[in-house]
Amino acid sequence: GNSVTQMEGPVTLSEEAFLTINCTYTATGYPSLFWYVQYPGEGLQLLLKATKADDKGSNKGFEATYRKETTSFHLEKGSVQVSDSAVYFCASTGGGNKLTFGTGTQLKVEL
Amino acid sequence: NAGVTQTPKFQVLKTGQSMTLQCAQDMNHNSMYWYRQDPGMGLRLIYYSASEGTTDKGEVPNGYNVSRLNKREFSLRLESAAPSQTSVYFCASRDRAFTEAFFGQGTRLTVV
Numbered sequence: 001g002n003s004v005t006q007m008e009g010p011v012t013l014s015e016e017a018f019l020t021i022n023c024t025y026t027a028t029g030y031p032s033l034f035w036y037v038q039y040p041g042e043g044l045q046l047l048l049k050a051t052k053a054d055d056k057g058s059n060k061g062f063e064a065t066y067r068k069e070t071t072s073f074h075l076e077k078g079s080v081q082v083s084d085s086a087v088y089f090c091a092s093t094g095g096g097n098k099l100t101f102g103t104g105t106q107l108k109v110e111l
Numbered sequence: 112n113a114g115v116t117q118t119p120k121f122q123v124l125k126t127g128q129s130m131t132l133q134c135a136q137d138m139n140h141n142s143m144y145w146y147r148q149d150p151g152m153g154l155r156l157i158y159y160s161a162s163e164g165t166t167d168k169g170e171v172p173n174g175y176n177v178s179r180l181n182k183r184e185f186s187l188r189l190e191s192a193a194p195s196q197t198s199v200y201f202c203a204s205r206d207r208a209f210t211e212a213f214f215g216q217g218t219r220l221t222v223v
Contacts, residue, residue, distance in 0.1 A: 098159065
């Protein structure tokens with residue numbers, strides 16, 4: 001079946017540091033890939049998505065590129081802010097109507 | 112913009128009690144999902160409904176039942192709650208395969 005593996009957290013960074021959260025997937029065919037963000041006490045919100053190989057999703061300074069050759073969709077941001085502190089989930093479609101999530105990576109940004 | 116609405120937001124149950132978690136979406140989506148979120152385990156799929164009138168088991172269906180009442184509503188029932196079902200439950204919906212899902216705010220359930 002499909003699976004998504006993302007780097008374990010928590011990740012603690014200073015404000016304005018560079019962020020990378022790794023995500024790899026296994027899936028048959030050509031899945032769509034997503035990054036979701038969850039702020040404390042809230043549901044998940046879509047951060048960005050990519051639907052085919054070499055697509056780059058971007059939103060709020062975050063970017064991720066769909067790399068089929070390495071089955072990866074790493075999340076990056078050039079300069080994080082305290083307000084980016086949240087839990088980030090990588091997800092993949094596939095297996096019919098299912099949407100498979102990684103275990104989540106908690107990000108804490110300090111002043 | 113209501114999106115996906117879950118009720119209740121919080122619930123405490125005693126072991127053996129039953130309850131139903133309600134979910135409704137107003138986006139005319141075909142597919143609906145129930146996930147549970149536990150520390151260190153991410154989101155695990157309990158049940159899903161690809162379209163009105165169909166339901167299928169996900170990764171962790173034991174102890175749960177679902178009903179797709181109509182296109183808008185998808186409920187999750189715990190017939191005899193157990194402490195292992197203490198979790199945060201999320202309902203989600205999406206239009207079709209390969210598109211993103213929209214999530215409700217979650218129900219925090221504690222079984223004592």
